[in-house]
């Protein structure tokens with residue numbers, strides 16, 4: 001006998017509260033509060049009363065905050081360490097290069113926030129005012145929110161299970177005074193789990209423009225990105241396109257190019273073709289990208305003539321085009 | 326922690342001498358590659374060593390691909406799930422991963438915490454590992470549901486547990502490695518040591534070492550935090566290709582031994598074996 005298990009189909013997962021037991025039928029289901037699995041669930045009374053078929057109270061508050069945000073973009077990957085946070089930061093800086101545009105970056109990687117370091121604002125704290133938490137500003141038109149601004153020390157581990165992470169994400173969406181934004185970019189942790197489900201379910205109603213997917217060329221990364229595309233399709237998020245990062249290494253001495261992460265199965269370009277998503281471009285491996293991130297400086301400003309900068313700017317133009325469609 | 330608690334997990338895992346949790350905080354630093362290499366190296370460390378490798382990265386399992394086991398199904402026996410053996414009939418390298426349970430490899434596993442917790446409990450209690458010298462556990466990035474669940478379910482065998490922390494040299498990775506270390510301290514998980522992965526790159530043309538991801542940060546962190554530094558592994562593009570290749574037969578071990586990383590890793594594995602056997606006595 002083969003012990004195949006199927007994960008719960010996603011429409012259910014969006015309706016499964018993070019504190020529900022394993023076999024929760026979904027709060028919108030006819031069986032909500034009445035199924036065998038509901039016995040002992042903390043939500044049983046609420047579900048049985050039918051109240052859960054009404055929307056989450058945070059949703060209208062999120063909708064109100066998000067009414068003044070024009071474009072909402074998720075940066076996703078599935079695989080860890082492929083450069084999601086670095087790309088998010090470059091995208092933020094590039095959008096903010098236009099003085100008339102207001103940009104926000106929201107970091108929902110609760111256990112491993114990198115955005116404060118990459119943007120050079122790691123020592124900042126969040127302040128609250130009557131209109132909510134105010135984001136930390138990198139420059140006048142680039143505001144940032146991350147759990148990194150809330151920890152007493154950068155060494156502290158955030159050992160939270162799903163429900164607490166979801167609580168914080170809903171606060172980031174309803175309690176942060178984002179103001180009028182042209183772009184809100186959301187950096188996510190790897191995987192397809194609580195953070196992803198929460199951000200999608202909270203933002204769904206206000207409308208997500210789409211997701212930019214990041215990969216590296218090797219199959220071990222591509223297989224996770226396939227899963228992420230599957231996730232986007234299940235929850236109905238448009239894929240703005242795929243970026244292949246760390247594509248080839250150009251030696252700073254002899255300009256010779258070598259493939260460190262070989263695209264053994266055709267890399268990002270082939271994946272984009274196979275899965276019918278737009279391919280946005282490839283960014284080479286450049287040690288100066290890692291250094292800039294560690295020092296919190298903008299790579300695009302620092303090395304305007306590098307091939308990686310050209311690649312980034314090309315990709316960002318394509319994203320803008322996609323947003324206009 | 327009650328070491329005598331008679332839970333299904335305790336009953337299964339009491340036959341496992343050492344359980345090594347590979348963790349990092351940061352994504353993509355090489356946890357899965359190091360778990361795979363550790364399993365292979367430990368297997369070669371003695372002709373009778375029995376190794377298990379458990380992949381608890383439920384939404385991004387890499388171990389099946391890296392060990393060339395993509396698409397293998399898991400069979401059910403009267404005594405629980407039968408792990409997939411990476412070395413066929415020799416049966417000295419047992420693997421379990423959620424990747425074996427998916428119908429299609431591009432299926433996303435979209436699970437919230439409680440479902441993950443249940444799956445991990447099942448992996449620990451229902452898999453027929455048998456007697457093992459070492460069980461290597463590959464974890465996802467972060468310090469969240471998977472990690473907390475692992476520690477909770479394995480509390481009855483806490484004396485068998487230890488961790489290896491993996492980092493790369495960049496500041497963003499070290500920052501998360503620190504968080505991971507704080508986690509191990511908070512849950513009293515002994516740390517065998519720290520590995521700095523992707524540390525420097527030896528050019529295949531001229532042999533010059535260039536610092537793609539800089540170098541040395543891991544060693545410095547180990548010194549500062551009083552951890553054993555297990556070693557650094559340079560960027561090795563042959564290793565990437567090998568772990569990508571998904572060979573069906575158990576050619577992997579022989580091919581792995583030809584990479585430039587294998588001898589470096591053998592030293593790390595030796596050090597781990599030594600530390601653990603010191604602990605036994």
Ligand SMILES: Nc1ncnc2c1ncn2[C@@H]1O[C@H](COP(=O)(O)OP(=O)(O)OP(=O)(O)O)[C@@H](O)[C@H]1O
Pocket residue numbers: 077079080081082083084085086087109112114188189190245246247283284285286287288289290291293294351352353466495497498
């Ligand atoms: N093109 C590049 N060339 C060289 N280094 C890069 C490049 N892109 C990203 N990096 C570096 O690689 C590391 C991983 O990048 P980053 O932290 O952005 O990945 P991530 O996908 O956000 O990771 P996580 O999954 O942990 O959130 C960082 O140190 C970053 O500076």
Ligand SMILES: Nc1ncnc2c1ncn2[C@@H]1O[C@H](COP(=O)(O)OP(=O)(O)OP(=O)(O)O)[C@@H](O)[C@H]1O
Pocket residue numbers: 078079080081190218220221349351352353354355356357358359382385387464465466522523524558559560561562564565566568
């Ligand atoms: N020393 C190395 N040299 C070159 N590439 C490496 C090295 N170690 C790992 N890699 C490659 O880097 C990629 C990421 O490694 P791996 O998947 O093991 O990281 P991980 O920490 O498990 O990632 P995740 O957080 O997504 O689980 C893989 O393609 C792997 O083959």
Ligand code: SF4
Pocket residue numbers: 016017020021023024025026027031032033034035037038041042043044045047048
């Ligand atoms: S009571 Fe509600 S939340 Fe709990 S298991 Fe039943 S349907 Fe799910």
Ligand code: SF4
Pocket residue numbers: 251252253254255256528529530531532533535
């Ligand atoms: S051969 Fe060229 S690519 Fe290699 S390190 Fe020397 S200068 Fe760089």
Ligand SMILES: [Mg+2]
Pocket residue numbers: 084085086109114187188189
């Ligand atoms: Mg990140």
Ligand SMILES: [Mg+2]
Pocket residue numbers: 356357358382385387463464465
């Ligand atoms: Mg992994």
